[in-house]
Amino acid sequence: MQANPPSRDQAGRGWRVATGLIAALVLVPVLALLGAALGGDAGLWPHLLAHVLPPTLFDTAVLLVGVGALVVLLGTGSAWLVTAYDFRGRGVLDWALLLPLAVPTYIVAYAYMDLLHPIGPVQTFVRELFGLAGPQAFRLPEIRSLGGCVFVLGFVLYPYVYLTTRALFLMQSASLLEAARSLGAGRGGVFFRVAVPLARPAIAVGTSLALMETINDVGASEFLGARTLTISIYSTWVNRADLAGAAQIALAMLVVVAALLALEHGGRRRQRYAASAQRARPMTPQRLHGAAGLGALALGAVPVLIGFVAPTAYLVVETIERVRFAGFPSGLLRTARDTVALSGIATVATVLLGLVVAYAARVAPGAWSRTAERVAGLGYALPGTVLAIGLLFPLGALDGLIADAGERRFGAAGGLLLLGSGAALVYAYSARFLAVAGGGIAAGLGRVAPALDQAARTLGERSGGVLRRIHLPLIRPAVAAAALLVFVDCMKELPATLLLRPLNLETLSTRLYAEAARGTYEEGAIAALIIVAAGLIPVLLLARVGRNDAAG
């Protein structure tokens, strides 16, 4: 009896306990917020219902629909372009389309604000071109508008969709597409009626990440004048010192986001997308020559130019000007090193947790795992500052307990272990980005045929062994992609970093924000450029990962 591997139920219990614990980690700040919310009364709500919710819900809805449509269009379209066709420059486009991921959204907002201002370079150039006198004679539509906000966020966030969808297109079996062609579907028909429906899980994962970024964005939205619900949370909290009210709005928003996500999941629930256990023959891209090839390149280059090249060129120009003007800021390299180290540690933690959550949903399926997976993803659905505030009180209490214990044991007065070190930040990053890691890994696992698990289990392997020996090698690209995405997100993370970091520690984004907050955002250009540069490396690796996945 003892020599036998534990029964399926026992193994499942282990996984369930693990996911429960991870979900609890994410739930802790949410419960702390709930406590704060219940500490207030409902007095704020009549005001909110009458004056705040109608306009903010409208703006939020327009923003979500607009950004959603734009990221699906750009992300899916560009993914199809680089997988279904082959043309000169495709190899570059393949990774370049990911580049906007490296730039924080609010930096792009600042850049476009400068570039497109009536007295900025673009409009000045246009006026000079046509010999127009002043800004009164000609003016482009204002970037500081809801439309401007959709534009900026859409072009920065589409890579989430591009990344997940491209990976799926690359895995897609050629036979399905050929079957569609032989049944008389045109090229558009194949795309819309076969490729897109099959890629729906990937599109959904990417879009929901992009939309959660959108709904939680404060920097770009506020700067461009969109009033989202998140900004109302801020004004309730900051201007009225009403944390309870702010927590109430944040939780209400969380419920809505969770409901929407559940709805989307529910819509796909009865559909199964797993590939067959045999390796599918990937589709052969169609070669485009001459004008068609150039056209494809130009089309694919548009998102890269708008989402990355223009804002980065702006940063480069500003950086050169700043360095000439004021010299290279001191301590920036140390900051860069600290940022990379902190993000690296947090990435390892987040990916491990994400792996457990995603894998448990596979080996111990059921309501428990499903719920735990959802809960673990909630951190991403909260605005960063709100999550950080929710973490503050439990962390503070825990720090107090640790210090008390230390005092009893050693008699010496200790400091704050978690808030006094980077540990609080690692926790915050993990809680926040677990959805990114878990989602990507789950998508990868979803493509591994269940027949392989069953075969391995039949041969006596335990669930942990199946993970190690069967799944990990197969989903390594998905894990790597998730890790890189989390890493870039950690590097760009601002609100939780700002609130939870210890004395004397700066990250690149806090340095940048320190300038942006006093209105001199161009002085943060150097820090911004380093964030972009440091983000480039993982983004380029990300592109390789995707390709090898398909090739190998």
Place this chain on the structure above:
Amino acid sequence: MTSMPMTTTSRLRRRSARLLLILAAAFGVHAAAAAEVNLYTTREPGLIQPLLDAFTAHSGVKVNTVFVKDGLAERVAAEGRRSPADVLMTVDIGNLIDLVDKDLVQPVKSPALEQAIPAQLRDPDGRWFSLSLRARVLYASKDRTDLSAFRYEDLADPQWKGRICIRSGLHPYNTALIAAYIAHHGEAAAETWLKGVKANLARKPGGGDREVARDILGALCDIGIANSYYVGRMRSGKGGPEQQKWGDAIRVVLPTFEGGGTQVNVSGAAVARHAPNRDAAVQLLDYLVSEAAQKIYATIDFEYPVRADVAADPIIAGFGTLVPDALPLTEIARHRKAASLLAEKVGFDN
């Protein structure tokens, strides 16, 4: 065999205890080390670092800082009695009062602070102190307007229809202005006024204060409300040649309330309730109101010094004589909540 688990456990316990000790030494103890002071600030490092460097050079006391934007009060509260924070520094009177209300500060008695700071700019019990002043002023186009005086009430005058630029009505700077209006004229009049201002806007509220100057140069609007020190940064050329053009496109008028003065707000500081280095904290505050430090506030940050014997930077002094509104700062803080609700009620940002 039976003793094995015991040994392992106790060794494990010893080892983890040692680890705890090392971690505590690494992260905790520096808070208690001598000749250091820990500063939690919502003021951007670029603005206060020159002051802190000067303090360290002057006193030999090292300043550890963390720049926190929103949530400074929540953080200190969560850290509780072991918080390493000695000095809490923030802008806006509302935030200072909030620290007092949340019981996060302690009273300080210091002759240097009391001599340097006028009584209306500090708490009578020494729980908060103003360190510098800024005025909410009018930026007006040099080309398209010819103003020499202006009242905040005039912002609602229909002659400015389609000609005003301003940042979000929910931003703390504007909240304080609306709060001052409420204190002067009452909530009903403030609502009418704010609706009038909104009706005059040339664009949706957004951007920062400097965008007002830039938009005036870009002919999007003719006048706008913004803080005084941005003009110093733009015109001095410290922000580069582009911004110098923005700053030069505007004339600055110090507006007044009907029967009152110009609306000012403060940056200030307080000693944290559980400050482990209380003496050094007071030493830092004392230094920040010294003549040397107040000169830095004036010339590097372009703020108005709190000391009467230190002059404002010439660019700022060029706006004319600042007559701060006589309204006590605590009145503004008291109406902050109503002001913020009002901005939402009239849909100022819509």
